[in-house]
Amino acid sequence: MSQTFSQGDVASHNKADSLWVIIDEDVYDLTKFQDEHPGGKKILQRLAGKDASKQFWKYHNEGVLKKYKGQLQIGSLNTKKVAAPPTPPATPPAKQEAPKAGSSTAVTKPAAALDPYGDLVPFADPAWYQGYRSPYFNETHAALREEVRQWVESEIEPYVTEWEEAKKVPDHIYKQMGERGYLAGLLGVLYPASLTQYRVKSVPPEKWDLFHEMLVTDEISRAASGGLVWNLLGGFGIGCPPLVKYGKKSLVERIVPGILAGDKRICLAITEPDAGSDVANLTCEAKLTPDGKHYIVNGEKKWITNGVWADYFTTAVRTGGPGMNGLSVLLIEREHGGVKTRKMDCQGVWSSGTTYVTFEDVKVPVENLLGKENQGFKVIMMNFNHERIGIVIQCIRFARVCYEEAVKYAHKRRTFGKRLIDHPVIRLKLAHMARQIESSYNWLENIIYQCQTMDETEAMLKLGGAIAGLKAQSTTTFEYCAREASQIFGGLSYSRGGQGGKIERLYRDVRAYAIPGGSEEIMLDLSMRQSLRVHELFGMKL
Known part of the structure; x- marks a missing residue:
């Protein structure tokens, strides 16, 4: 149980060798933190023994509090009210029976409301978080929501600002995405249990659906950083699905498990310096070798998310004539040689690893073709x-x-x-x-x-x-x-x-x-x- 203190207790700790402050009725011991404080010791010492809430919120956001709360908070004021648990619905809906075939109740029976969740600021979360009924979400979605939110609030949100400034999210966070089973659930397909040993703790693979996938992305996005989301989901979420859906079985089994484990990274390489939304006019070229065993790829790609870290590039190439009917998609492996990547500085999404990619005589086995030759436009469009x-x-x-x-x-x-x-x-x-x-x-x-x-x-x-x-x-x-x-x-x-x-x-x-x-x-x-x-x-x- 957390300790409680009076205002007088806190006021007595008003010296540099014993420095306590109050922030939002919680008590913090900052004695050993003074040397770490970015604003210096003096500002803390001026507030020693006092309520520093106003000054804190003037300069900081809640991420800073979450980062240091666990190590610096020693208790709360004895006047602080304990937050009451969420109020359950006044009249819990009766348990639903499965409607008989042809019965009108299949349409009229209302879905049960799930317990209210979060801070309950109206419209700050989807309505089904706030006690409203939804035909789409059930207890497995609520459990996943809680699982992901706890992870984001403890492991990600307190550090997002420093990762943004460093323009890189630590590799262990991406690895956690694999170990927690999230990467395998973000492919837009049934959960590929045969390709990974990892599982999502709160949802069995057989119950995984597209609303679970939506929830993972949605909750990670609460960290308020496009760079973070693109670092974790960007290249993977658009580069891996074509491989899983259109790659030969031997290729998928060789490469995908390492990606889903968070050990290897993949990106999508479509956009070029002179062709973005106009996909049909891409010029990166892949020519078949005389023996028909390899493609030789030459060309450039630009604004490729995660490209600087990628081991694999799901790449749109021209294998035929002009227009959409001459496009194919190849999985290019960095170890093939001839792949050069250069990080780009952009206005936003700093930690996403936006990249300029150059392919110079890259030798790619024909087994790495995704889908059929000259039918890559369909692969690109479906993706x-x-x-x-x-x-x-x-x-x-x-x-x-x-x-x-x-x-x-x-x-x-x-x-x-x-x-x-x-x-x-x-x-x-x-x-x-x-x-x-x-x-x-x-x-x-x-x-x-x-x-x-x-x-x-x-x-x-x-x-x-x-x-x-x-x-x-x-x-x-x-x-x-x-x-x-x-x-x-x-x-x-x-x-x-x-x-x-x-x-x-x-x-x-x-x-x-x-x-x-x-x-x-x-x-x-x-x-x-x-x-x-x-x-x-x-x-x-x-």
Whole structure:
């Protein structure tokens, strides 16, 4: 049980050799921390024995508190109220019986609400976190949510800022992704239990679905760093699925287990200096050797996420004539030789390892062809849906983080004699943020459900246009929320670190979501063109 102290107890520890402070009614012993304090000893000594909450929050964010709380907190004030457990629903729903075939109850029976979870700031989490009913989520999703959130809050969130500044996430975090079974669950397919010894603690492989996959990405995104998410999920999440789905069995069995274990890294290499969204005009060339046993690859790729660390490159190459019918996809292994990578400095996602890749006479065995020769465009296009949904999940959570941070700050900050939240103009900003977040998220849930219930070919045909539209919707929502949160925080969101640190970091990441995976303008046009074409096949009447 935690110790309790009176204000007088704390006040007596007001010297350099015994220095206690109060932050949000918790008591910290900073005596041995003085030499480590970035602001120097004097500022701590001026606050010795006092409540330092106001000064702390002026310069720091909650990540700093989480980082040091375990080693420096010695107790709480005896006046601090113990947080009450979440209030259960007033009338728990009756246990559902399986509806009989043809029964109308299959439609009318309501889903049970799960227990409320999190801080319960309205719209800061999906509605099903907050006691609302959902047809998509059950106890396994709630258990996974808790598992991932605990990991993120203890192992990741306190260190994100320093990793961002270092432009690298420690390798052991990526290794943990493998050991915790998360990498194997992020491929957009049934959990590949035969390819890895690792398992997700809270969800058996046979129960894993696309909503579990969505949850892993969503909860990791709460750390508020696109660079972190791309470091852990970026190259893997778009580079590994084509290998698993289209690679020869011997190739998959040789390479994928090491990737899923977190020991090897893979990336997707499509974009070139002169060809981004215009995939059909890629020029990186792969010529078959006279004996038909190898491809010789020459060309360049640009803005390749995780490329500097990658052991494998899922690469779009030209094996035939011009246009989409001349493209193939090869798995290029760094050890083949002739692969050069150079780290790029970009506006945002600093720790993602954005890379310029050069292939010079790389000799690739024909066994490394993914899919069929000159039919790589289909592989690339089917992979885009998975990539874009990942971007959507991240953007919507980042938008929620911006909104949640703004709501909490607006309840603390006072201007013109009252809290920010008491100004109608601030509530209007928050309302506009919330309406865009919720509409985007509900569209996402629907798309995930469709992907779950359709085979991949049907999903590519029917959902490509909708997913493209949702990608544009989510990136514009993220940008809007980042801007409005920045306005609410004012100057605090313009300096790195501190209370507005998450907003400043996410604002830098906005462009990294609006452009890659298909820029907003191209996505919006594609959404209309493809949807109209598909619905014409369905018998659309005009």
